[in-house]
Amino acid sequence: MAEEKSSLYIKDKDVVVPGEILAIGLDYLPGFGTYRLENKIIASRLGLINVDGRALKITPLSGKYLPKRNDVIICKVIDITLNGWRLDTNSAFPAMLSLKDATSEYIERGADLSKIYNIGEYLMVKIVAVTSQMLVDVSLKGPGLKKLPPGRIIKVNPMKVPRIIGKQGSMVSMVKKVTGCRILVGQNGVVWIQGDTINENLAIETIKKIEQEAHVPGLTEKIEIFLKKRMEKKEKSDEK
Amino acid sequence: MTYDKRPEGRKFDELRPIVAKAGVIPNAEGSAYFKIGKTVAYAAVYGPRELHPKFLQNPEKGVLRCLYNMMPFAGMGDRVRPGPNRRAKEISLVTEKAILPFINLDRYPNAVVDVFIELTQTDAGSRCAGICAAAIALADAGIEMREMISAVAVGKVADKIVVDLDYSEEIYEDGHVADIPIAMGNVSQQITLLQADGYITREDLKKCLEIAKKACAQINEIQKKALKQKYEGSK
Structure with missing residues (x-):
C-alpha cells in the first residue's frame, strides 16, 4: 500500500481556534486540546499550538481555573461548617478546609471557628485532593501556607x-x-x-x-x- | 410572480456584510459582537461557575444555560416589551440545543456555563446572529468545543432560493416566503438547528441546505478571524 503523506496546516506557536483542522494524516498525534476525527486532527480549544515532534497540543489562552492537586492557591473563606471552612477558589468549585488540615493546635469541641478564620479572610492553601466530582480538599500545613494579613x-x-x-x-x-x-x-x-x-x-x-x-x-x-x-x-x- | 431583485442589490446567495469581534465585554469570561446587515448581537459567557438552586445541578456534567433577549428598542416597529416572552423563551431553548452537542462540559460537574445573548438592533436573522456570537464567546471563554458553530437563515422568496433573509424579505407580500434558520458545526457539518416558517418542497429544502453549507463556511471563516485577531493583535 502506498504510504499517504501527512500534512500540517499550522505553524508552531500559532493561535488556533476550536474546530480548526490542524493536520491531516496519521503521522501526527492528538495531544491536549485536540482530537482526532478519521484522519484529521482538530483543535477543541482556543490557544497556542505546540508542535512537539509528532504530537500536537494546545496551551490554552483563556478559561477559568480548574483545581489541580498540589497547586498552591489563594482562597477566600465563604462559610464555616461544623468541622472546617468552605473556601472560594476562584473556580467553579469551592474547596473544603477541614479542622485537622488547618492547624496542629488543640481546638476544643464546639469552639467558635470564626475566631480562627472568619468569613471574608484570605488564606494561602495547598490543594491535597480533587475528586472526580470536583470536591476539593485543601490544607494549611506546609511551608508558606498561612492566613494572609490585610492587603x-x-x-x-x-x-x-x-x-x-x-x-x-x-x-x-x-x-x-x-x-x-x-x-x-x-x-x-x-x-x-x-x-x-x-x-x-x-x-x-x-x-x-x-x-x-x-x-x-x-x-x-x-x-x-x-x-x-x-x-x-x-x-x-x-x-x- | 418572480422575485428578481433583492434589497441593496445583493445576489441570491450572498450574505449581508458581517462584522465580528471577540472579547468586547471585559467583565465576562468570554464575549463577542456579531453584526450581520442591520442585525446586531452581543454574547457574554460567564462561568463555569457554581449552579444554584442545587436541584438544577447535574453531577455528571456541566449545564449550559442560554438567554436570548431583544432590547426594547431593537425591533423594526413598535417597542419590544422587555422580559422573557414566548418567542424569547423558545429561541433561548433552540439556541441551547444548537450549541450543546458541540461543547464538552464533562469536566465541570455540578457547574453551569451561562450564555447571555443581547440584541441591540434587529433586521431578521437574529437567532442565527445570536448563535454565531455565542459560539465565538464560548471559544473566547476557553470552553472545550469540538467544532465551531455557525448559523444562517436560508429560504425561498416567491420563486427564488435565497440566503440570509432580511426583514423586508421575510414580510414579502407578492409571493410565498419560506424562512429556515439553520445552525451547523464546521467540521462534520451536522445540523443542530433547523426550524421552518412557511412551506417548502423537499427539492427546494435540499437546495436550501446546500446553500446553507456554503454560507456557514463563509461565516466560520469570519468567526475564526475574529478570535485570532483578539489574541494575535497584540502579538
Missing part, C-alpha cells in the same frame, strides 16, 4: 500565572524588589499585594501589564525598563 487582592487570568511568576520566580521577585511590596501569587489567578499605597498601585499596574503582554518574548527586560522609568518619575515628584 490588596487582584484577580488575573489563571493561564497567565506562570508568566507572572517567571522562571524560578524571576518576574515576581523583580516586581517585589523594585516596588518594595510583599506579593503572593496563587495558581488560581488570585494575587495578594501589601505595601505603600503608591507602590501597591505600581505593582498592580505592572502585574496587569505582564498579564496583557504575557506572550511577548523578552518580557522580563521590558518590565524592568518600565519599572525603572516609573520609579525615576516617582523620585522626581518626591523631590518637588
Whole structure:
C-alpha cells in the first residue's frame, strides 16, 4: 500500500481556534486540546499550538481555573461548617478546609471557628485532593501556607500565572524588589499585594501589564525598563 | 410572480456584510459582537461557575444555560416589551440545543456555563446572529468545543432560493416566503438547528441546505478571524 503523506496546516506557536483542522494524516498525534476525527486532527480549544515532534497540543489562552492537586492557591473563606471552612477558589468549585488540615493546635469541641478564620479572610492553601466530582480538599500545613494579613487582592487570568511568576520566580521577585511590596501569587489567578499605597498601585499596574503582554518574548527586560522609568518619575515628584 | 431583485442589490446567495469581534465585554469570561446587515448581537459567557438552586445541578456534567433577549428598542416597529416572552423563551431553548452537542462540559460537574445573548438592533436573522456570537464567546471563554458553530437563515422568496433573509424579505407580500434558520458545526457539518416558517418542497429544502453549507463556511471563516485577531493583535 502506498504510504499517504501527512500534512500540517499550522505553524508552531500559532493561535488556533476550536474546530480548526490542524493536520491531516496519521503521522501526527492528538495531544491536549485536540482530537482526532478519521484522519484529521482538530483543535477543541482556543490557544497556542505546540508542535512537539509528532504530537500536537494546545496551551490554552483563556478559561477559568480548574483545581489541580498540589497547586498552591489563594482562597477566600465563604462559610464555616461544623468541622472546617468552605473556601472560594476562584473556580467553579469551592474547596473544603477541614479542622485537622488547618492547624496542629488543640481546638476544643464546639469552639467558635470564626475566631480562627472568619468569613471574608484570605488564606494561602495547598490543594491535597480533587475528586472526580470536583470536591476539593485543601490544607494549611506546609511551608508558606498561612492566613494572609490585610492587603490588596487582584484577580488575573489563571493561564497567565506562570508568566507572572517567571522562571524560578524571576518576574515576581523583580516586581517585589523594585516596588518594595510583599506579593503572593496563587495558581488560581488570585494575587495578594501589601505595601505603600503608591507602590501597591505600581505593582498592580505592572502585574496587569505582564498579564496583557504575557506572550511577548523578552518580557522580563521590558518590565524592568518600565519599572525603572516609573520609579525615576516617582523620585522626581518626591523631590518637588 | 418572480422575485428578481433583492434589497441593496445583493445576489441570491450572498450574505449581508458581517462584522465580528471577540472579547468586547471585559467583565465576562468570554464575549463577542456579531453584526450581520442591520442585525446586531452581543454574547457574554460567564462561568463555569457554581449552579444554584442545587436541584438544577447535574453531577455528571456541566449545564449550559442560554438567554436570548431583544432590547426594547431593537425591533423594526413598535417597542419590544422587555422580559422573557414566548418567542424569547423558545429561541433561548433552540439556541441551547444548537450549541450543546458541540461543547464538552464533562469536566465541570455540578457547574453551569451561562450564555447571555443581547440584541441591540434587529433586521431578521437574529437567532442565527445570536448563535454565531455565542459560539465565538464560548471559544473566547476557553470552553472545550469540538467544532465551531455557525448559523444562517436560508429560504425561498416567491420563486427564488435565497440566503440570509432580511426583514423586508421575510414580510414579502407578492409571493410565498419560506424562512429556515439553520445552525451547523464546521467540521462534520451536522445540523443542530433547523426550524421552518412557511412551506417548502423537499427539492427546494435540499437546495436550501446546500446553500446553507456554503454560507456557514463563509461565516466560520469570519468567526475564526475574529478570535485570532483578539489574541494575535497584540502579538
